[in-house]
Amino acid sequence: MKALVCIGHVPDTTSKIRFTDNDTKFDNTDIQYIIGPYEELALTRLLDIKDSGTDVHITAVNVGPVETEATLRKALAMGADEAVRVNAEPADAVFVAKQIAEVFKNGEYDVIVTGKESIDYNGSQVEGMIAEFIGLPSVSGASLFEIDGDKVKMEQEIEGGKQVLNATFPFVVSAGKGFALEPRIPNMRGIMMARRKKLDVVEPVEQNNMTEVVKHYLPEAKPQCKMVDPENVEELVRLLHEEAKII
Amino acid sequence: MAVLIYTENFNGKFKKATYELVSYGTETANKLGSEAIAVTIGNVDESTLKELGNYGAKKVFVVKNGELKDFSAQAYTAVIEQVASNNNADVIVFGNNPSGRAVAPRLTVKMNAGLAAGAVDVPSSTSPFKVKKRAYSGKAFADVIINSDVKVLTLSQNSYKIVETGGDIEIEDFTAEIPEGAYAVKLVEVVKSKGKLSVTDADxxxxxxxxxxxxxxxxxxxxxxxxxxxxxxxxxxxxxxxxxxxxxxxxxxxxxxxxxxxxxxxxxxxxxxxxxxxxxxxxxxxxxxxxxxxxxxxxxxxxxxxxxxxxxxxxxxxxxxxxx
The missing domain is CATH 3.40.50.1220 (TPP-binding domain)
Known part of the structure; x- marks a missing residue:
């Protein structure tokens, strides 16, 4: 199996979010960038399958400027075989999906694996967009991915439950919670080997941006928490009823 | 021009989130000076369909093709695109739930559109078309401008009020063409969460x-x-x-x-x-x-x-x- 796994370059989940340039841009100061948590699960699952003896070749792909290469190197250190960076600012989800669809067409891949959603713009967009650009089936938010010969068993979240699915290559799948259990942490050998692995840089194909982010806001500060005496919990019930009018 | 709302039904029933979405679509249509219409896939009885009118939808298309019984992102995208194109819909709204997250991005590409995922309010302006959405996992919000002719939105759950407008709704059956290969991924079984209230449904x-x-x-x-x-x-x-x-x-x-x-x-x-x-x-x-x-x-x-x-x-x- 040849897999193309999309690697998001996103602020660490513990980051304090701030904006700059009149709230038009994300403030990078002191921000650590990481592989998106769902993409980490996606890559981990593919590596687990490889370790269990199945022939898997993994290419990590990212659309971004040169700074994102550190994140791709981390994917290589985790165990991906090679990486491709599409050299462009990721203008919007349609733009990114178009680039990844192009990388897919230029290789001989069986499957594209993405994360369920990016943790910056929370789009949950790219998997379906790539699939539509290429004309492939898509499976969203998969919580299981098991290979059995030429069939892949997956579970997809639906409202109020899940669907158990059987697919044959090629298709696009986004990884949700449960795709892999614990994300893999690169070891020293992996980090050393990652330096020598192939990282190709390709130029983007043309695609108009359909959307642009023009302003950011932080959530309004909450008024101070009203403290209730633990000996007088009836007061909390009264507040929820009379003040918050929620019960 | 019209705002098309994908009103998902669950075994023939709508949820509170569906009525939120219809209220949202109706208010968006009011802002654009167009009309809110809905589409649902599967069998829904007439009295339930009429409920959609109570929140402002003027017409609902009911797609009953038997093969659509099981969810497929590819098939559902094709069906909704046909309803949208036949009715000149220029704004299409989904809930930000599993089906919305699976279908909206595909529809966006199919219709050469732009997508704002996780909207929290109706558009603050219609020209340019600007809408506020969740960003950074709820740690921030962003104003997004959609430049394409067709706009696709998903609405964050519980972020818009339910507004009862009253009103009649026209019900029309719609027969869709299902593209070949739309069910290439085979459904083995559906596993329902145990009887309890799901975390995203609970008030x-x-x-x-x-x-x-x-x-x-x-x-x-x-x-x-x-x-x-x-x-x-x-x-x-x-x-x-x-x-x-x-x-x-x-x-x-x-x-x-x-x-x-x-x-x-x-x-x-x-x-x-x-x-x-x-x-x-x-x-x-x-x-x-x-x-x-x-x-x-x-x-x-x-x-x-x-x-x-x-x-x-x-x-x-x-x-x-x-x-x-």
Missing amino acids: ILISAGRGLKGPENWGMIEEMAEILGAGTSCSRPVTDLDWRPHDEHVGQTGKVVAPNLYIAIGISGAIQHLAGVNSSKVMVCINTDADAPFFESADYGIVGDAFEVVPKLNEAFKKFIAES
Whole structure:
């Protein structure tokens, strides 16, 4: 199996979010960038399958400027075989999906694996967009991915439950919670080997941006928490009823 | 021109979120000076369909092709595109739920459109078409301009009010063409979550964390949920330790929720947990540690031992329910 796994370059989940340039841009100061948590699960699952003896070749792909290469190197250190960076600012989800669809067409891949959603713009967009650009089936938010010969068993979240699915290559799948259990942490050998692995840089194909982010806001500060005496919990019930009018 | 609303039905029934979405689509149509129309896939009885008119939809297309019984992102995208194109819909709205997240991006590419995912309000301007959406897992919001002729939106759950406008709705059957290969991925079975209220549907969530010390102590949490007609959820360490099922995990890497009331018991409030719950209307924090970060985000707090506070609170809730 040849897999193309999309690697998001996103602020660490513990980051304090701030904006700059009149709230038009994300403030990078002191921000650590990481592989998106769902993409980490996606890559981990593919590596687990490889370790269990199945022939898997993994290419990590990212659309971004040169700074994102550190994140791709981390994917290589985790165990991906090679990486491709599409050299462009990721203008919007349609733009990114178009680039990844192009990388897919230029290789001989069986499957594209993405994360369920990016943790910056929370789009949950790219998997379906790539699939539509290429004309492939898509499976969203998969919580299981098991290979059995030429069939892949997956579970997809639906409202109020899940669907158990059987697919044959090629298709696009986004990884949700449960795709892999614990994300893999690169070891020293992996980090050393990652330096020598192939990282190709390709130029983007043309695609108009359909959307642009023009302003950011932080959530309004909450008024101070009203403290209730633990000996007088009836007061909390009264507040929820009379003040918050929620019960 | 029209605003097309994908009104998903669940075995022939709509949910509260569907009516939120219709209210949202109707208000968006008002702003654009166009009309709100809806599409649903599957068999829904007439009285249920008429309910959509009560929230402002003027017409609903019912697609009954038998092969659409099972969900396929490819097939559903094709069907909704046909309804949209036949009716010159220039704005198409979905709920930000599993089907919306699967179909909206595909439809966006198919219709050469732009997508704003996780909108929290109707467009603040229509030319340019600008809408506010969730960003950074609820730690921020962003204004997005969609430049394409066709715009696709998904609405964040519980972020828009339900507005009853009254009004009649026209019901029309629609026969769609299903493209070949749309069911290439074979459905083996559907596994429904056990009878309980799902965390994304619950109006009230009683959520507990590692502070409860072990799965055997969840009885009082379930009791509170039962008294208030609430759902139960938990923080990540609790599911990692297998104290509770994974579908109860709320937070940045679990489910993102926005109930009317979120009661956090023994949850310190790590930034990743708060990111998944901070759109709740009212939050209560019960924790032994007065410095727990959750108190900074909560509306009401009690510093105290859950094992003492929760049983007392359950009695107080019971008394309140009995008297009201």
